[in-house]
Amino acid sequence: QLWKEAEGYSIANAGNFLLLSGGDNWTGPAISTWNQGESMVELMNSMGYAASAIGNHEFDFGLDTIRERSAEADYAYVSANTAGRDSGLVPKDIGIVEYRIAESGGVRVGIIGLTTTETSTTTNPATVAPLRFNNYEATLRRIVPEIEAQGVELTFVISHVCLDELEPLALAVADLDISLFGAGHCNELIAKRLDSTVILGGGFHFGSYARATFSIDTDGGVRVDFATAENAGAHADPETRAIIEKWQSRSEASLSEVLAYVDKTVPRGAVLDQLVVDSWLWADPAADVAVTNAGGIRAPLPSGAVTLGDTVAILPFDNTIVAVEISGADLIAALNEGSRPRVAGMAKVDDKWTLAATGKAPEADELYRVLINSFMYAGGDGYERFASADHNAYDTGTQYGLPFRDWLRSLASTQASPLRLID
Known part of the structure; x- marks a missing residue:
């Protein structure tokens, strides 16, 4: 108006x-x-x-x-x-x-x-x-x-x-x-x-x-x-x-479900990105590494009651999680080639990628189970190497935001005892 x-x-x-x-x-x-x-x-x-x-x-x-x-x-x-x-x-x-x-x-x-x-x-x-x-x-x-x-x-x-x-x-x-x-x-x-x-x-x-x-x-x-x-x-x-x-009322029954309570807003950025990609490994512990692109995380996690609708706004795309089997050499190359990778199961120390499980760099010829999203597997944001390295990757069919929602639910937070996710 x-x-x-x-x-x-x-x-x-x-x-x-x-x-x-x-x-x-x-x-x-x-x-x-x-x-x-x-x-x-x-x-x-x-x-x-x-x-x-x-x-x-x-x-x-x-x-x-x-x-x-x-x-x-x-x-x-x-x-x-x-x-x-x-x-x-x-x-x-x-x-x-x-x-x-x-x-x-x-x-x-x-x-x-x-x-x-x-x-x-x-x-x-x-x-x-x-x-x-x-x-x-x-x-x-x-x-x-x-x-x-x-x-x-x-x-x-x-x-x-x-x-x-x-x-x-x-x-x-x-x-x-x-x-x-x-x-x-x-x-x-x-x-x-x-x-x-x-x-x-x-x-x-x-x-x-x-x-x-x-x-x-x-x-x-x-x-x-x-x-x-x-x-x-x-x-x-x-x-x-x-x-x-009208549209709020149509979607309210689904989107108003409270998944968690959070004490402080977690803005878009490194902390929220890490929570999201960590949830993929939480949901699939058989995987060695999980990687998502920062561009797929689109909104902050609000304080107070966090609803399903809030998480849809954070992770809005129709992407699924894809499991690829990829060598250590190709994994390192993919992380260096792609745009703004957010990684679980690995960390960059002194400009070198190391596995969280061993504290060592991935073995160049060893195969690792890596979770990515379908946008990346299709070559989005410069991640073409994942598909070229594994032509027969397994699309889990799991929407890329589902593990994050399930993880939030699993923590059983309450209004009196909210999650503390950021300092």
């Missing part, structure tokens, strides 16, 4: 607004994760979104889910650089389109989407294997003339791309006269001019937003005003609140 009040939005002038998203709409908060984004699509429909970029985490629940959510959406999911690996064409069969042309304030606006080229390794690589994510600049040079031929007066690019890539891109295509670039992926809050274009980033979790107001003079001149704002402190929008309460 705050942004509507601050920006003067009303039903009467809604046609002067375009509400746009940089993607990653579905994974994270427990309610949305639990229903694979269906609740978020309904919410964004009610808010009047015109388009959303496809983020890497739109792929977390599989291509069929993208097809279902896109069919439910009143807005477009846009990604001009996503293409079928074999066809080379945008995968319209799952509801993704290259762009949308919308009218706002009597002005035709072309809205082009871009998806991070890192998607093949920042969601489950097996899920997106049928797709490729093409070069941003080449894509824009192909698409912009196409939409200009359809009479657009302003061209916007909404992207699931971080600023460190987006800003050089905007300069490289300055000749295309793109009026606005929207940043996603890194959750940056920004509103700035760069050469002849405006770059916006809206932050995350609806806690803030960025906006730009475009005015076109009768002689064709374009003026733009832009800013960022915090989105807090207003009265709740009745329709939005009703949708949230």
Whole structure:
């Protein structure tokens, strides 16, 4: 409700607004994760979104889910650089389109989407294997003339791309006269001019937003005003609140189960990561080592009553635990190659990996049973070596958050005697 009040939005002038998203709409908060984004699509429909970029985490629940959510959406999911690996064409069969042309304030606006080229390794690589994510600049040079031929007066690019890539891109295509670039992926809050274009980033979790107001003079001149704002402190929008309460009630029976009581919040970071990966070895003591990627742990462990919903927010992805048989040499190489490994059963001492059981380095030729998650086994975050070293690994079918939940339950904490997990 705050942004509507601050920006003067009303039903009467809604046609002067375009509400746009940089993607990653579905994974994270427990309610949305639990229903694979269906609740978020309904919410964004009610808010009047015109388009959303496809983020890497739109792929977390599989291509069929993208097809279902896109069919439910009143807005477009846009990604001009996503293409079928074999066809080379945008995968319209799952509801993704290259762009949308919308009218706002009597002005035709072309809205082009871009998806991070890192998607093949920042969601489950097996899920997106049928797709490729093409070069941003080449894509824009192909698409912009196409939409200009359809009479657009302003061209916007909404992207699931971080600023460190987006800003050089905007300069490289300055000749295309793109009026606005929207940043996603890194959750940056920004509103700035760069050469002849405006770059916006809206932050995350609806806690803030960025906006730009475009005015076109009768002689064709374009003026733009832009800013960022915090989105807090207003009265709740009745329709939005009703949708949230509906989905909360649907999931409450499952997600409200209390698993544990904790005396202090454990923030995202090393301590929480270690608790999670330690729980895998607790659940499977036959394994020698467990490794997860830090990017799979997404929220803090709150103080007080910890519910199933809290743990779904912490470990939201549809990953399973995979057991690989791998040599000591390949294990060390995988840990050194992959991004931010979180390890149980081993420790790094004086820049060398040693086994907790022996205090010695793994034997190069000896095989070890190592637990990883299915995202990593598919090559995500640079962990290709696990699959190349063991082509016949065993997928346990255990969701990667289940051992952590079971471990919390097993400690039988109470409100009077909460867990002390951090100093």
